[in-house]
Amino acid sequence: MKWTAIGNIDDIPPRGARCVATPQGRIGVFRTADDRVFAIEDHCPHRGGPLSQGIVHGTSVTCPLHNWVISLETGEALGADEGSVRTIPLKVEDGRLLIALEAVGAAAA
């Protein structure tokens, strides 16, 4: 797997998110209150809302458009809603964030 650097964990506020632009669309990168990080497609399965702009709580994010709650761990919609987004492999090395870019291509294909 080829890892691509996207920045540092400190670029993201705790309980917050940033996005990463790729040719296949945006990826949301999330940091939880306990400093775990996750990457998922930045595209809510409901109406395509930008998940990286939602409120992050626990290991979930609430979409800013219609309040769907998406698990950052599995990419699945929680509660009564059904749908999912692709999760993207992400690792932290000395605070540096790296993602597996080819998985992004697979997600969009």
Add this chain to the structure above:
Amino acid sequence: MTEKLVIIGNGMAPGRMLEHLFEAEPGRYAVTIFNAEPRVNYDRIMLSPVLSGEKSYEEIVIHGDGWYIDNGITLYKGHRIVAIDRRAKTVTSDHGVTEPYDRLVIATGSVPFVIPVPGHDLPGVLSYRDLDDVNAMMLAAQSRETAVVIGGGLLGLEAAAGLKARGMDVTVLHLMPTLMERQLDPAAGYLLQKAVEERGIKVITKAETRAILGEDKVSGVELADGTVVPATLVVMAIGIRPNAALAKDAGLEVNRGIVVDEGMATSDPAILALGECAEVGGRVYGLVAPLYEMARVAAARLAGDAKAGFVHAETPTKLKVTGIDLYSLGDFADGDDREEIVLRDATAGIYKRLVLKDNRLIGTVLFGETGDGAWFNDLTRKKVDISDMRDTLIFGQAFQGGAPMDPLAAVAALPDDAEICGCNGVCKSRIVGAITSKGLTSLDDVRAHTKASASCGTCTGLVEQLMSLTLGDAYNPAAVQPMCGCTELGHDDVRRLIKAKKLKSIPAVMQELEWKTSCGCAKCRPALNYYLVADWPDEYADDYQSRFVNERVHANIQKDGTYSVVPRMWGGVTSSRELRAIADVVDRFQIPTVKVTGGQRIDMLGIRKEDLPAVWADLGKAGFVSGHAYAKGLRTVKTCVGSDWCRFGTQDSTGLGIRIEKFMWGSWTPAKVKMAVSGCPRNCAEATCKDVGVVCVDSGYEIHFAGAAGLDIKGTEVLGQVKTEDEALEHIVALTQMYREQARYLERIYKWAKRIGYDEIRRQIMEDADKRKAFYDRFVFSQKFAQVDPWSERVSGKDKHEFRPMAAVGFKEAAE
């Protein structure tokens, strides 16, 4: 292959039919609905509580848009079917849509009778049938003038009570000698008239309408005896007739209604009819219970059950006017073969009459105390021989067996098959069964699973008693609605404890109040953040990660993820310089849409998030600051031109509006706050539907509050009148601060004010000068920290991370 099922009409009967059908045969039919009304299926029985203000439209929706999507239904809203072609098996709407069908269901409902007297078509003459009528009545009621309701039946009396609750002076005209003569005997009709009159509604019986008077709009009603009753609104509620015209044009057999057999089939076997438009066994129906029974039968037939058949049953009548208890069932005419038992208690306003035939109960009228209705209904349905309990029958179920029972014991004593919810035909054992087998603990759950108490709601008390009987102590009806799933505490408790325990951060609140989740959710976090901002303005560090994205990036997110930007335009006044600056920004950033808002300012839509700081920088150079169009905070202060220009203006409304806006901008509030100042009672700034409004008069300033013109429409309440601009500002600021300190997050002023009481607010703001001053001072203190333009902060680099991607990867290098 799926069969095509087309339904004409989207009322409660076809809605219920589809629920049954989808349960029995999911996926068998592709369903298309044509609804002449431009909306989804809602509970028409609850229109009266909407009119009186006790419920909102949203609360009475049965099937939201999502239900139609989830079930793959094509719903044509606002399409009236104009023709059925039975040979080609198609229907055609007035908008030209033609749809083929395999099975067709006609559910066109009923149309109101209109007395064809002169003037019946004047503006201001309404019927009472659907939400449009209710909305029109609510608008008319804002004038607080005089209304006449023609018809003293169920609908007419509910309309009268609703209009009275909306502040109108109401007279009911009834042709017959006593009210509701078809459901009540004369004695009960008389008691009802007294009860209605005690509520301040005038009643004229034996009133024959000769003409409706008026030139351009209605001005009064003239009776056959020459009496003229003045009115600015006339509501005709004298009855309904089945709407069978379309079926008749299509050549189906039509009598009073569309004639159907016991399986709801019309004279064309491919076509069914149900609801108020259908005539079965020579009868037409207007109450919900038999209509739902038709829905059950029609669904069973469509699902292939050839045995399902409609059987007539008597349905009790109940009046939905808060404070008047009335119940009537069956046949209560006098007759030689009948006996009656009557109980009167004039002081308590109670009247009960039971009509017996061959020792069996056939008719019941209860007024003032209706608790035994379900029991009498049960005796009537089962044709129980009452000889043994005849002496005490009228005292109700509680007296049978010697000792009086408490209400719970009475419910416990009801047989398992006793009908609890008449509208939906739900018996006791089904409710108890659902509670135990599904582990239901709340009234909403029981409604969702059994439909009991989900229509007119008059059996809610019985259902709650059944719940406490079944669940014991586990059922606590008075339990406070928790803020969200993260806590058991309600909003009011959380606000109180934040102050009492001096909690000054979100983690402190969650720790001390024992939150069940590690860091809350998207419901509680923004609420807590607001409470802390409002309570500790100087000490609390605003937690942006707990704000909704709009308040985090200070713009409004749109459906495609772009943003809209609305700069402040103080009091709605602008200049050539400002307009030129906006034009330049629009050109420079190629902003696709520029729109004038309802709050007298300009909205630029479709701006990319990355461009926001640059857009604000340009706007800032022209002197613009954020309009907070995205905030739970002060939005606009709308004004008219007032005494500066208008020949009617009494005060400088523009100046006062600008002064209020400059004083109050930047403040966070529980929900958005919109204000307006009108320069005279002509009220061009529409101040009487705002959260806070001012209507200027010669002698000073009339301050209004608690209006609404969104989800709900509600005219304002008058707070009081003051003489000077300074006083007006102080009162408005104090009122807003009281709201900031007491309301629940997302609760608009009108809902908060209704909850705590208009008089209480008047007492604290108008009468208690010390309190008012204290509220005012706390607002002023809080503004020291709140009045910072968020746009210029971000132009200077604050929260940079919000506005650009952290990286762009995978793109080919431009040089290659």
